Amino acid sequence: xxxxxxxxxxxxxxxxxxxxxxxxxxxxxxxxxxxxxxxxxxxxxxxxxxxxxxxxxxxxxxxxxxxxxxxxxxxxxxxxxxxxxxxxxxxxxxxxxxxxxxxxxxxxxxxxxxxxxxxxxxxxxxxxxxxxxxxxxxxxxxxxxxxxxxxxxxxxxxxxxxxxxxxxxxxxxxxxxxxxxxxxxxxxxxxxxxxxxxxxxxxxxxxxxxxxxxxxxxxxxxxxxxxxxxxxxxxxxxxxxxxxxxxxxxxxxxxxxxxxxxxxxxxxxxxxxxxxxxxxxxxxxxxxxxxxxxxxxxxxxxxxxxxxxxxxxxxxxxxxxxxxxxx
Amino acid sequence: xxxxxxxxxxxxxxxxxxxxxxxxxxxxxxxxxxxxxxxxxxxxxxxxxxxxxxxxxxxxxxxxxxxxxxxxxxxxxxxxxxxxxxxxxxxxxxxxxxxxxxxxxxxxxxxxxxxxxxxxxxxxxxxxxxxxxxxxxxxxxxxxxxxxxxxxxxxxxxxxxxxxxxxxxxxxxxxxxxxxxxxxxxxxxxxxxxxxxxxxxxxxxxxxxxxxxxxxxxxxxxxxxxxxxxxxxxxxxxxxxxxxxxxxxxxxxxxxxxxxxxxxxxxxxxxxxxxxxxxxxxxxxxxxxxxxxxxxxxxxxxxxxxxxxxxxxxxxxxxxxxxxxxx
Amino acid sequence: xxxxxxxxxxxxxxxxxxxxxxxxxxxxxxxxxxxxxxxxxxxxxxxxxxxxxxxxxxxxxxxxxxxxxxxxxxxxxxxxxxxxxxxxxxxxxxxxxxxxxxxxxxxxxxxxxxxxxxxxxxxxxxxxxxxxxxxxxxxxxxxxxxxxxxxxxxxxxxxxxxxxxxxxxxxxxxxxxxxxxxxxxxxxxxxxxxxxxxxxxxxxxxxxxxxxxxxxxxxxxxxxxxxxxxxxxxxxxxxxxxxxxxxxxxxxxxxxxxxxxxxxxxxxxxxxxxxxxxxxxxxxxxxxxxxxxxxxxxxxxxxxxxxxxxxxxxxxxxxxxxxxxxx
Numbered sequence: 001x002x003x004x005x006x007x008x009x010x011x012x013x014x015x016x017x018x019x020x021x022x023x024x025x026x027x028x029x030x031x032x033x034x035x036x037x038x039x040x041x042x043x044x045x046x047x048x049x050x051x052x053x054x055x056x057x058x059x060x061x062x063x064x065x066x067x068x069x070x071x072x073x074x075x076x077x078x079x080x081x082x083x084x085x086x087x088x089x090x091x092x093x094x095x096x097x098x099x100x101x102x103x104x105x106x107x108x109x110x111x112x113x114x115x116x117x118x119x120x121x122x123x124x125x126x127x128x129x130x131x132x133x134x135x136x137x138x139x140x141x142x143x144x145x146x147x148x149x150x151x152x153x154x155x156x157x158x159x160x161x162x163x164x165x166x167x168x169x170x171x172x173x174x175x176x177x178x179x180x181x182x183x184x185x186x187x188x189x190x191x192x193x194x195x196x197x198x199x200x201x202x203x204x205x206x207x208x209x210x211x212x213x214x215x216x217x218x219x220x221x222x223x224x225x226x227x228x229x230x231x232x233x234x235x236x237x238x239x240x241x242x243x244x245x246x247x248x249x250x251x252x253x254x255x256x257x258x259x260x261x262x263x264x265x266x267x268x269x270x271x272x273x274x275x276x277x278x279x280x281x282x283x284x285x286x287x288x289x290x291x292x293x294x295x296x297x298x299x300x301x302x303x304x305x306x307x308x309x310x311x312x313x314x315x316x317x318x319x320x321x322x323x324x325x326x327x
Numbered sequence: 328x329x330x331x332x333x334x335x336x337x338x339x340x341x342x343x344x345x346x347x348x349x350x351x352x353x354x355x356x357x358x359x360x361x362x363x364x365x366x367x368x369x370x371x372x373x374x375x376x377x378x379x380x381x382x383x384x385x386x387x388x389x390x391x392x393x394x395x396x397x398x399x400x401x402x403x404x405x406x407x408x409x410x411x412x413x414x415x416x417x418x419x420x421x422x423x424x425x426x427x428x429x430x431x432x433x434x435x436x437x438x439x440x441x442x443x444x445x446x447x448x449x450x451x452x453x454x455x456x457x458x459x460x461x462x463x464x465x466x467x468x469x470x471x472x473x474x475x476x477x478x479x480x481x482x483x484x485x486x487x488x489x490x491x492x493x494x495x496x497x498x499x500x501x502x503x504x505x506x507x508x509x510x511x512x513x514x515x516x517x518x519x520x521x522x523x524x525x526x527x528x529x530x531x532x533x534x535x536x537x538x539x540x541x542x543x544x545x546x547x548x549x550x551x552x553x554x555x556x557x558x559x560x561x562x563x564x565x566x567x568x569x570x571x572x573x574x575x576x577x578x579x580x581x582x583x584x585x586x587x588x589x590x591x592x593x594x595x596x597x598x599x600x601x602x603x604x605x606x607x608x609x610x611x612x613x614x615x616x617x618x619x620x621x622x623x624x625x626x627x628x629x630x631x632x633x634x635x636x637x638x639x640x641x642x643x644x645x646x647x648x649x650x651x652x653x654x
Numbered sequence: 655x656x657x658x659x660x661x662x663x664x665x666x667x668x669x670x671x672x673x674x675x676x677x678x679x680x681x682x683x684x685x686x687x688x689x690x691x692x693x694x695x696x697x698x699x700x701x702x703x704x705x706x707x708x709x710x711x712x713x714x715x716x717x718x719x720x721x722x723x724x725x726x727x728x729x730x731x732x733x734x735x736x737x738x739x740x741x742x743x744x745x746x747x748x749x750x751x752x753x754x755x756x757x758x759x760x761x762x763x764x765x766x767x768x769x770x771x772x773x774x775x776x777x778x779x780x781x782x783x784x785x786x787x788x789x790x791x792x793x794x795x796x797x798x799x800x801x802x803x804x805x806x807x808x809x810x811x812x813x814x815x816x817x818x819x820x821x822x823x824x825x826x827x828x829x830x831x832x833x834x835x836x837x838x839x840x841x842x843x844x845x846x847x848x849x850x851x852x853x854x855x856x857x858x859x860x861x862x863x864x865x866x867x868x869x870x871x872x873x874x875x876x877x878x879x880x881x882x883x884x885x886x887x888x889x890x891x892x893x894x895x896x897x898x899x900x901x902x903x904x905x906x907x908x909x910x911x912x913x914x915x916x917x918x919x920x921x922x923x924x925x926x927x928x929x930x931x932x933x934x935x936x937x938x939x940x941x942x943x944x945x946x947x948x949x950x951x952x953x954x955x956x957x958x959x960x961x962x963x964x965x966x967x968x969x970x971x972x973x974x975x976x977x978x979x980x981x
Contacts, residue, residue: 042437046381048409054700056728066413067432074383074436077409082702082731084724097939105721105938108962109728110696284432285424308435369764373708375736393740394759401710401763404736611759612751635762 006128009137016128016141017318019150020191028192031317032160038313041078051320052081055112061144062088062099062118067285068144071153071308072115075315079324081112099123100130107131112323113140121147140322148184153318154283155188157311159196161303162238164310165279169196175232175274177204177264178242178291181214185283186242190223198222204232205264229264236274240281241266244291257290267293271301279303333455336464343455343468344645346477347518355519358644359487365640368405378647379408382439386412388471389426389445394612395471398480398635399442402642406651408439426450427457434458439650440467448474467649475511480645481610482515484638486523488630489565491637492606496523502559502601504531504591505569505618508541512610513569517550525549531559532591556591563601568593568609571618584617594620598628606630660782663791670782670795671972673804674845682846685971686814692967695732705974706735709766715798716742716753716772721939722798725807725962726769729969733978735766753777754784761785766977767794775801794976802838807972808937809842811965813850815957816892818964819933823850829886829928831858831918832896832945835868839937840896844877852876858886859918883918890928895920895936898945911944921947925955933957 007016007023014027041047057076059069069085076083088102106114116124124143131139145151166172174193180186180203193201203210203218204226210218215225226232233239244260271280280292280302288294296302334343334350341354368374384403386396396412403410415429433441443451451470458466472478493499501520507513507530520528530537530545531553537545542552553559560566571587598607607619607629615621623629661670661677668681695701711730713723723739730737742756760768770778778797785793799805820826828847834840834857847855857864857872858880864872869879880886887893898914925934934946934956942948950956 044381047383047437048381054698054702054732056701056731066415070411070413070433071436073411074409077411078381078383082728084727084731086720086724088720098942101938101940101942104959105962106724108959109725109966110701110963284428286428288425288428305431305435308432309437312436371708374710374764375708393742397738397740397760398763400738401736404738405708405710611755613755615752615755632758632762635759636764639763 006125006132014321015137016124016143017152017322018124018128018141018143020152020155020188020195021150023191023195025195025197028156028159028195031156031314031321032163034321035160035310035313035317038078038316039310041313042309047078048080049078050080051324052076052079052112055081055323056110057081057083057113057115057319057323058106058111059083059085059115059144060088060102060106060117061086062116062123063145064089065117065145068117071311072142072144072315075312075319076115078312079316079320081319081323099126103127103130104134107134107136107139111139113142113319115142115144116146117144118146121149123147142318142322145184148182149187151184151188153311153315154185155192156318157307157314158185158189158240158281158283159192160310160314161279161281161307164306165303166237169193169198172198172237173200173202173235174198174238174240175202175204175226175236176240176242177229177232177266179209179245180205180242181209181211182245183242189240194222200224202226202232202236204229206260229270230273233270233273236278238279238281239266239271239274241292243283243285244287257287261290261293265289265291265293266296268295268299271296271299277301281307284308333452333459341648342464343451343470344479344649345451345455345468345470347479347482347515347522348477350518350522352522352524355483355486355522358483358641358648359490361648362487362637362640362644365405365643366637368640369636374405375407376405377407378651379403379406379439382408382650383437384408384410384440384442384646384650385433385438386410386471387415387429387433387441387443388413389415389443389450390472391416392444392472395444398638399469399471399642402639402646403442405639406643406647408646408650426453430454430457431461434461434463434466438466440469440646442469442471443473444471445473448476450474469645469649472511475509476514478511478515480638480642481512482519483645484634484641485512485516485567485608485610486519487637487641488606488608488634491633492630493564496520496525499525499564500527500529500562501525501565501567502529502531502553502563503567503569504556504559504593506536506572507532507569508536508538509572510569516567521549527551529553529559529563531556533587556597557600560597560600563605566593566598566601566605566607568607568619570610570612571614584614588617588620592616592618592620593623595622595626598623598626604628608634611635660779660786668975669791670778670797671806671976672778672782672795672797674806674809674842674849675804677845677849679849679851682810682813682849685810685968685975686817688975689814689964689967689971692732692970693964695967696963701732702734703732704734705978706730706733706766709735709977710764711735711737711767711769711973711977712760712765713737713739713769713798714742714756714760714771715740716770716777717799718743719771719799722771725965726796726798726969726973729966729973730769732966733970733974735973735977753780757781757784758788761788761790761793765793767796767973769796769798770800771798772800775803777801796972796976799838802836803841805838805842807965807969808839809846810972811961811968812839812843812894812935812937813846814964814968815933815935815961818960819957820891823847823852826852826891827854827856827889828852828892828894829856829858829880829890830894830896831883831886831920833863833899834859834896835863835865836899837896843894848876854878856880856886856890858883860914883924884927887924887927890932893920893925893928893932893934895934895946897937897939898941911941915944915947919943919945919947920950922949922953925950925953931955935961938962
């Protein structure tokens with residue numbers, strides 16, 4: 001079990017957050033439950049709790065992402081941790097040091113947590129394994145996005161959002177629309193949606209972004225592939241729009257942004273196919289007029305900004321679970 | 328009133344600091360009064376007050392300025408706020424997100440204040456208006472310099488400096504020397520000097536930097552244009568030198584730095600035309616040997632470094648007024 | 655005395671840390687003694703002490719070094735200081751401001767300490783002297799590496815490491831291996847080793863990196879030059895490997911990394927020449943396979959990661975000595 005799921009210790013407790021794959025329904029709900037009180041912080045005059053006071057959290061960003069780094073930084077500071085930001089591409093890496101030597105050095109500075117963003121899938125796993133083999137399991141690793149693999153805190157905040165608005169996962173029809181093939185967000189969402197018992201999950205996108213071979217492998221259990229958006233959105237309770245990851249695509253998978261918008265961009269007309277009380281989600285940053293129409297992004301069904309607020313709370317929950325001591 | 332002056336609420340209280348235009352003499356003096364106790368902090372062993380504890384202040388710098396960012400960061404930290412620095416040019420903006428989407432996202436992270444620096448005039452206004460129309464007036468905006476429009480905290484620290492050394496504004500002759508046309512600092516200074524009742528304000532500079540058309544529009548009330556520096560400095564109580572904004576000028580407005588120095592650079596000889604107890608100010612960073620001679624910059628009449636110290640205190644005053652609660 | 659050693663005040667107390675040259679054995683041991691309790695922090699749940707609460711520490715990095723900046727930032731935060739990071743190459747320097755004007759400005763922000771990294775040897779001295787001549791000796795300067803001159807906190811953490819493992823300096827044979835000519839680390843180590851009474855210090859490297867003229871000047875007291883590594887390592891208690899500073903070398907001083915590794919790279923075979931309980935040190939970041947073999951870097955005799963841990967403690971000791979008040 002230790003080998004197959006390095007993010008749990010021998011007692012089944014979370015020690016790292018690397019992926020939503022392998023996390024039980026109980027653990028996911030536990031994290032979401034812990035996030036609830038943190039969402040109420042906005043009403044507090046003093047948005048500060050001492051749960052991580054005196055802890056050293058390193059934001060190790062091997063890939064630039066101001067937005068994600070900011071969410072972790074604000075979450076850590078509200079828990080009173082000391083936060084150190086490191087953009088590694090411009091530092092030791094340039095001097096020829098290996099990833100694991102960099103990690104060893106920062107660990108030797110008595111780190112308590114590494115929040116890791118990396119362009120290569122698996123980098124946070126590699127770091128967690130290395131910490132385990134060198135006897136430093138007391139340092140926690142949180143995956144803040146690795147390649148096209150996983151982005152677990154994004155997945156968790158999406159689940160928080162769905163639970164907040166829809167309560168019961170087991171009656172829902174959820175449509176994921178867009179570039180599912182390249183999206184670590186989609187992977188994290190799918191793991192969680194399946195684990196939480198969503199009975200119908202539709203993967204909606206063009207064949208170039210969801211090829212036949214992949215579609216055949218994916219279609220099982222609650223998962224269903226729809227290349228036609230009318231079919232995909234019909235009667236949905238939740239519409240999760242994905243960002244068109246232009247920067248991650250190689251070659252000409254797409255005709256043009258205009259054509260993509262025409263076929264798959266979420267307009268009020270297309271949204272009308274879903275249930276009247278369907279919610280619309282987007283992980284940000286949005287490409288308005290490409291994957292989503294401004295009328296939808298700013299419309300009543302959009303819960304895109306609450307997602308951001310819940311994201312801070314979920315990250316506070318994860319960080320305080322891992323490093324807060326005495327769970 | 329709300330429309331014409333979005334920085335005041337319906338009770339006439341300051342909720343944003345966007346510009347000194349439209350601020351009354353009472354409000355300006357109120358800010359300066361509040362800054363007084365903060366200047367005494369240097370003598371404290373612990374330069375830290377809990378006025379903004381648990382508040383989240385985002386330094387949104389769409390234009391790089393380490394110096395200005397540092398003054399706001401140190402002011403916020405001395406008030407115990409959590410400070411998040413964002414250089415936006417390298418982040419979401421590059422991913423195609425709009426300014427207002429970026430603002431919405433950061434607001435959703437339960438921000439309390441945005442300190443905004445932007446190359447475009449009016450950006451902080453735009454942000455403040457957007458926050459108002461989306462019902463989030465509890466988030467405060469401080470303009471840290473927008474295009475060639477305004478730099479209100481610089482204007483306020485200049486007024487603090489003049490009041491500190493000269494007490495009464497209503498008896499003063501103030502000379503602004505240099506590139507008034509391109510200077511947001513000059514604009515902020517002029518608004519404040521007029522509001523505070525300075526009877527004679529001289530705008531001193533070459534015709535290329537202060538063309539006839541502009542000069543005609545400007546010359547009213549206490550304002551007077553002087554292209555000859557001898558005339559401009561004669562009997563002045565305060566000499567405010569401006570930085571030659573090479574980076575903001577387009578085309579060949581100036582002959583050469585050497586010629587500029589010869590005509591308008593503040594030397595001891597030229598300064599001797601002013602009153603013997605005249606003070607010399609500069610917003611920094613200085614171009615020694617261009618707009619100011621080192622003998623003046625380092626001389627007894629210079630109050631350039633006290634301006635910096637007062638600048639921290641004034642920023643603490645503004646921040647605590649806006650977000651400190653219970654005004 | 656004031657002139658010859660600006661880092662001590664008239665009572666012989668440390669007010670700046672600029673170089674290990676001129677520091678007495680007593681002062682060095684005093685710093686190391688003060689670091690001891692800070693190394694125990696790893697076992698504390700709350701790694702935070704209030705010694706520098708309300709102090710403003712500016713990390714002035716005129717040369718990029720994420721690793722060194724991080725060690726000072728974490729040390730300062732564990733002492734509860736407010737830390738401001740400034741990468742100066744991208745800011746005021748670009749606007750034509752002089753080094754001393756930048757320093758004056760930051761000093762006017764009521765700084766308590768400058769941690770200075772600069773590509774030019776002597777820059778921290780220049781800053782300390784300027785603060786003295788302008789009557790601001792209450793602001794402390796810590797040299798975080800200046801050109802090829804000095805890196806005193808690195809030298810101190812190396813001495814801490816040797817004392818930790820070997821206790822008595824006066825019985826030791828220490829070998830420094832590598833690019834001694836270009837290394838500010840080596841200079842700092844040599845000053846400290848001589849001061850602390852090490853009876854035999856061997857400088858081991860190729861003639862290109864330690865030319866005859868330099869070698870003749872160096873060989874005195876305990877210092878001995880060895881171009882042959884067998885001779886250099888024989889019976890050593892401490893082997894200090896230096897990083898091959900490719901980025902600091904001009905011209906073709908070296909044949910190739912492969913040839914360098916063959917002659918001077920620390921392999922298990924070469925290390926076997928030293929005493930069986932010899933320790934291996936490296937200042938990081940390591941070039942594995944160039945100056946050190948992975949089998950040695952990861953072997954039982956390596957104390958490279960403890961060096962990093964001790965480095966935080968030593969920096970906390972220096973910072974709290976200088977600015978902690980009541981010495």
